[in-house]
Amino acid sequence: MTQDIRPQDIAIASYDYELPEERIAKYPLEERSQSRLLIWRGGDIAERHFYDLPGELPEGTVLVRNDSKVIRARLVFAKDSGARIEIFCLDPSAPTSYERALGSTTGCSWHCMIGNAKRFKLGSSVTASLEGAKGPVTLRASRIAETEVHFDWDEEAYSFGELLELLGILPIPPYLNRATEERDLKTYQTVYAAHEGSVAAPTAGLHFTPEVFAALEARGTQVVDVTLHVGAGTFRPVKAEQIGDHEMHAELISVSRTTLETLRAALGRIIAVGTTSVRTLESLYHLGVQLHAAPETPAEALHVGQWQPYEVGYPLSPEEALSSLIAWLEAHGEEQLVFPTSIIIAPSYRYQLIRGMVTNFHQPHSTLLLLIAALVGEDWRRIYDYALSHDFRFLSYGDSSLLLP
Incomplete structure (x- = not known):
């Protein structure tokens, strides 16, 4: 060429x-x-x-x-209706620093890919209750823009990075045509x-x-x-x-x-x-x-x-x-x-x-x-x-x- x-x-x-x-x-x-x-x-x-x-x-x-x-960037929430909402965090929007967003203990926003987006309308929220080493915590995800989601939670003992470790799924490539397994974490x-x-x-x-x-x-x-x-x-x-x-x-x-x-x-x-x-x-x-x-x-x-x-x-x-x-x-x-x-x-x-x-x-x-x-x-x-x-x-x-x- x-x-x-x-x-x-x-x-x-x-x-x-x-x-x-x-x-x-x-x-x-x-x-x-x-x-x-x-x-x-x-x-x-x-x-x-x-x-x-x-x-x-x-x-x-x-x-x-x-x-x-690699972070555990895929989050799955279940709505009261039973609808499954998948949120794939791509990069932080507020704060824009990865270190600050993952280290935040009060809230952060991310640009995301959203699965089943029709069931997760603009302005609506989904929650997940988690139990970690620092006690129970509820994570809320609110859709604030077409491809942007704000996360906040009720226990400042946890950083967002720690919540990803609790709830998140490691995103292996889609062409592998299989679910993430425990061994993939390593x-x-x-x-x-x-x-x-x-x-x-x-x-x-x-x-x-x-x-x-x-x-x-x-x-x-x-x-x-x-x-x-x-x-x-x-x-x-x-x-x-x-x-x-x-x-x-x-x-x-x-x-x-x-x-x-x-x-x-x-x-x-x-x-x-x-x-x-x-x-x-x-x-x-x-x-x-x-x-x-x-x-x-x-x-x-x-x-x-x-x-x-x-x-x-x-x-x-x-x-x-x-x-x-x-x-x-x-x-x-x-x-x-x-x-x-x-x-x-x-x-x-x-x-x-x-x-x-x-x-x-x-x-x-x-x-x-x-x-x-x-x-x-x-x-x-x-x-x-x-x-x-x-x-x-x-x-x-x-x-x-x-x-x-």
Whole structure:
């Protein structure tokens, strides 16, 4: 595919392949790192296991992972009439900070997907009575807008995060075609998950174990954390015929000043763990472009738009872009850069910060497949044909790949 094609003109039908139901991994392997690893290095394909990853990374690699933690974001309420109302919390609207919303002991509002919405009219409420370690509590959910729900409860001993732990259901992907099970509470979470906020796991990280990280450390591979809270739209297939008609959801990124300095020193050696880390890193570049041009931009106006890379281009070096972010933090007396991104990475995109990625095998007709194609070009078909013909397991609980152009 030529570099000058407009991504808005890409037909999603060109990014299709046949994925038999039996190739979708419904459950993970007993041992995370026993999963298979397809290695694509400059066009050559090889097979290993995930525990071999440390020895397959280029010397001097800095591995960047997303440390967001999946929350039990699905809530089910029963009305007096017997109607079942399902509320899927996507991201907080008041307060907008995940930490403050989950830590609130008085109330908070969230943007939500609502199941059986006709039975949960605007202005109405549903309640659930719970019994936790701190005593009984009643949680009330009030629909205050088309896609917004306010939560309050009668016992300030509980935070909203604790109430989610009591009532909430971990939202596993719908393509698994099964209910959440007790084992998913552990297996659908990376071993390094730290900051609550995702409603879907950064699944490339599910293969890592403490032993794999110990092997990475022994080889001198540096591991760096960023945070992107994964939204439900990440795995949503594109329904529009052309990419230009597909609207990307916004996801919140948080990266420390220390991490930005580490990334600046590691340019040329960065490999991202998963598509969420890729989107984080590349969004940093484009936010740096913005702040280089407008250093007085206030924190609340920080945002990377869906089409910004293709409209603005790549006027700065990666080092200049990261330096602009660090300078903005210094000027504002901040240690943490927090901003939403709606970036879409598709063929014609020119990667700025990463030299490769670790990633699972993604759905046909998905923006994640476009992101892969932007890195490996038309070879994505050969990679996926190989994986299908060699019995690799697909999607969230499936096997993984290491892609090194």
